[in-house]
Amino acid sequence: MASTLDVQLPQGTVRGLRGPAVNRYGAIPYARPPVGALRFRAPEPADWNGLLDATGVGTIAPQRPARLRDVMGDLDGEQSEDCLHLTIWTPAADGAPRPVVVWIHGGAWQSGAGALPWYDGSRLAEEGDVVVVAINYRLGAPGWLCLPGLPANLGLLDQEAALEWVVRHIGAFGGDAGRITVMGQSAGASCIAALCGRQPRFHRAILQSGALGRGFRSLEDAYALGQLFMEAAGAADLEALRALPIERLLDAQQAPSVLSALSAGNYAGPLFTVVADGTVVPRDAQARMADWAGARDVLVGTTRDEMAAFPGYGTDADSRAVGEAAFGAGSRQWADDARRAGRQAWSYRVDFGPTERFGACHCIELPLLFGTLEAFGPAPMLAGADPGHVRDLSARMRAAWLRFIRGGSPGWDPAPAMQIFD
Structure with a gap:
């Protein structure tokens, strides 16, 4: 039987799994389930109390297979709109003020999750003594649809x-709220x-x-795409849209009319993205x-062959230029x-590319950074x-990232110098 470990919060007890070096607390709700009347509403604080069983892995946001499944492999997880959870890996819930790193996954705003074995944080937590x-x-329409009357x-x-x-x-989990990356x-x-x-x-x-x-x-382009989406979903108004089964929303994301509008080049980028709406994000965001870049110290970089992960591109010079x-x-x-x-700023590029087809493509650094090669499998x-x-x-990259997370230099000269990982 797995050993458990409790953490006390003001609203109750969080029960997680004790590991040999790192303890894990999964599926902790940070907001109320955004279902029913709360679909398409701003998040509201979670209201649980008593004992919270955090020994599981939790659900992930509803999604269709990722567009990069032929590059990264398939992800797996139980899906539910009740997905506003987080997972914590900590060396000890002992009140020690360890640095904290919060991971925000990618996936074109339509796929992925923090609660995936791909992003298991135990190795980073153990090697860096961080939380x-x-x-x-x-994801998708529930998180990024933009229409008049919706936030x-x-x-x-x-x-x-x-x-x-x-x-x-x-x-309470051994992290320092004053040192969050x-x-x-x-x-x-x-x-x-x-x-x-x-x-x-x-x-x-x-x-x-x-x-x-x-x-x-x-905002104008987002509204136009939003209207196309609502028509594809067969909803006459926002209340009808809110009442639709999640499968109808997922189907509408792949409707021919929506995909045709995107492929015609009328709207740059994927179906969903951050919108300069004038309320959450300023209209003049660009x-x-x-100014935003000057808000915090940063470690920022790319891979050499970013586009090789996407259809129509490879590792040739033209693809690299794109x-x-x-x-x-x-x-x-x-x-x-x-x-x-x-601010302090460091740049990097990942040139590691074991295959001729994909090279150092978009996402290649993720299994290296988390040390989760087994989870990425084939x-x-x-x-x-x-x-x-x-x-x-993998070890060299984690060590560099952890030095930055702990408040120092990752180990090379600041920008415009660039560290190459190959």
């Missing part, structure tokens, strides 16, 4: 609510950029493969990016703007990799 938190947030950027507000929960309660990849990194423009509840930021130079969607425009230039600009604002992007080299590179 690792991975969060779920609403925009609900998934971003979910992330903010999770960070607020961490600030209030992480001390947020870490995000792809869509997660873009969300962190937006959070830097609000009232960031963190002290350092790690931005991995974010499209930081492409800005956010205009003009403010330089990746440079989409990911590289904006990431370097973010580091430069942070440095000009008096991911095509890792096919044929030398196990010894992978272990060494």
Whole structure:
């Protein structure tokens, strides 16, 4: 029988699993389930009390198979709109003020979850003596649909609510609320950029493969796509949309009319993204990016062959040029703007690419960073990799990230210098 370990919070007892070096507390709700009347509403604080069984892994946001499944492999997990949970890995819930890192996953705002074996934080927690938190947030239409009468950027507000929960309660799990680093990849990194423009509840930021130079969607374009989506879902009004089964919403995300509008190039980016709505994110967000970059110290970078993960691209020079425009230039600009604002900033690039097809593609650093190669299993992007080299590179990357999370330099000169991981 697994050994458990309790943590006391003001609202009750959180019961997690005791490990040999790291304890895990899973599926801790940070907000009320966004179902029924709360669908398409801003997150409300969780209201549980008594004993909370946090020995499980929890559900993930409803989603269709990820568009990068042929690169990373399939993800698995029980799906439910009741998904606003977080997972904590801690060396000890002893009140010691350890640095905290909060992981915000990517997935084009439509797939992924913090509660996945891919993002198991136990190795980072053990090796760095830090507390690792991975969060779920609403994906697809429930989190990012934009229509008149609906709050925009609900998934971003979910992330903010999770960070607020961490600030209030992480001390009971052995973390220091005064030393929080947020870490995000792809869509997660873009969300962190937006959070830097609000009232960031963190002290350092790690931005991995974010499209930081492409800005956010205009409110007008978001409304137009939202209307197409509502028509595809067969909803006459917002109340009808709120009452639809989640399967209808997921189907509408892949409706021919919606996909045709996207493929025609009328709307840049994926179906859902951060919207410059004027309330959660300023309408002139693009003009403010330089100021946002100066909000916090940053570790920011990309992979050499970002675009090789996406259909129609590879590891050739033209594909790399597209990746440079989409990911590289904006990431370097973010580091430069942070440095000009008096912040500490470090840049990196991952050149490790074991396959000719995918090279150092988008997401290649994730199994290295978390040390979860077994969880990624037969991911095509890792096919044929030398196990010894992978272990060494993985250890070097984690050590660098952990030095930054603990408040120091990752181990190389500040930007514009760039560390290459290959």
